[in-house]
Amino acid sequence: MNEIKKILNYKDVGLRIRLEREKLGLSREKFAELIGLSSFYIGQLERGDRKMSVDTLANISKTLNVSVDYLLYGYNYYMENIKVSEAIDDIYRVSIDNEIKELLDILKGSSKEQISLLKDIYKLILPSIKK
Known part of the structure; x- marks a missing residue:
């Protein structure tokens, strides 16, 4: 008490x-x-x-x-937690957006064959990355 x-x-x-x-x-x-x-x-x-x-x-x-x-x-503890959670989500979204933009920039400069090869490599390594 x-x-x-x-x-x-x-x-x-x-x-x-x-x-x-x-x-x-x-x-x-x-x-x-x-x-x-x-x-x-x-x-x-x-x-x-x-x-x-x-x-x-x-x-x-x-x-x-x-x-x-x-x-x-x-x-308001609940609202404060929502604000923090939204801020974290925003940071995550920006980070992911930057990663996607970088990947798109790489793909823009690649030939059709290179893109196909990258796609196949991605499909091969994806199961081991998800673990």
Whole structure:
């Protein structure tokens, strides 16, 4: 349990809750009413003075239309992973595109017989490369 205290900064979580609530133009009282909690309890959460249950966190997240990971850590872990994955895919595509371009450049300067020979060689070595 002590590890969770080190990982989560409850004051930051509370600040993000307050900022998102204010972005929606909700008073603490109106927000508390929407999620079925007291405004006093919401104040404690927003100051980081009190921990909340997973159910309360999920309810707050849904009401504020933000992800739980954003409330807890300040970013959307899922979206960050998608961005990283897309960046890796882009790098891979560029790398493959460059390889294909290089192969096409080689083939452009080759005769029909050379291309046929290269194709046969490729077919022969492909099974051993795939292993």
